[in-house]
Amino acid sequence: GAGVSQSPRYKVAKRGQDVALRCDPISGHVSLFWYQQALGQGPEFLTYFQNEAQLDKSGLPSDRFFAERPEGSVSTLKIQRTQQEDSAVYLCASSRAVAGGSYEQYFGPGTRLTVT
Amino acid sequence: GIQVEQSPPDLILQEGANSTLRCNFSDSVNNLQWFHQNPWGQLINLFYIPSGTKQNGRLSATTVATERYSLLYISSSQTTDSGVYFCAVLSGATNKLIFGTGTLLAVQP
Numbered sequence: 396g397a398g399v400s401q402s403p404r405y406k407v408a409k410r411g412q413d414v415a416l417r418c419d420p421i422s423g424h425v426s427l428f429w430y431q432q433a434l435g436q437g438p439e440f441l442t443y444f445q446n447e448a449q450l451d452k453s454g455l456p457s458d459r460f461f462a463e464r465p466e467g468s469v470s471t472l473k474i475q476r477t478q479q480e481d482s483a484v485y486l487c488a489s490s491r492a493v494a495g496g497s498y499e500q501y502f503g504p505g506t507r508l509t510v511t
Numbered sequence: 512g513i514q515v516e517q518s519p520p521d522l523i524l525q526e527g528a529n530s531t532l533r534c535n536f537s538d539s540v541n542n543l544q545w546f547h548q549n550p551w552g553q554l555i556n557l558f559y560i561p562s563g564t565k566q567n568g569r570l571s572a573t574t575v576a577t578e579r580y581s582l583l584y585i586s587s588s589q590t591t592d593s594g595v596y597f598c599a600v601l602s603g604a605t606n607k608l609i610f611g612t613g614t615l616l617a618v619q620p
Binding site for chain 2: 426428430436437438439440443450451454484486488490492497498499500501502504505507
């Protein structure tokens with residue numbers, strides 16, 4: 396079946412603009428994750444959803460970052476008033492796991508955000 | 512929190528050579544995954560291996576959970592193997608993956 400998809404693949408924003416990044420997980424996957432990958436580093440966790448419930452948002456770097464998954468499928472990561480330090484690749488992953496479970500995570504291609 | 516270290520940080524191979532990449536982690540884990548990030552940035556799943564040994568073609572992996580390390584073996588390397596290899600662990604009740612620093616592999620023809 397289809398993998399995780401993300402859109403847009405590339406986004407250029409002027410400092411201060413708001414952006415919205417979309418993730419379509421693998422059909423039937425209960426868990427959805429957002430990660431941020433800075434240049435030359437490994438991905439770092441931002442937030443986790445089980446269905447529509449946001450169970451962990453400990454990795455969100457500031458209150459300018461907001462994520463939602465209202466119907467338990469598609470998720471949107473929103474960044475308000477973008478800053479240059481927000482420039483990174485934003486990766487979405489999904490898995491079959493429920494909280495406390497452990498299943499393989501599958502990643503989308505990412506959205507490369509550049510803030511000028 | 513749990514620490515994940517990978518070695519070597521960089522590796523250059525001639526096509527056809529073999530290599531071993533190592534991943535050390537500082538605490539017990541429930542899950543360990545190996546990924547290959549290709550030059551276009553896509554994370555490709557290689558192995559889901561919390562313990563034991565698995566093989567897939569020219570690649571194999573071994574995780575010794577009691578000693579807190581995992582190894583990724585690449586045999587008869589090809590130029591398409593180039594990219595960054597990450598291990599990532601999941602620990603405790605959270606579901607987030609904690610990534611290592613990666614090994615940058617370049618395979619030369």
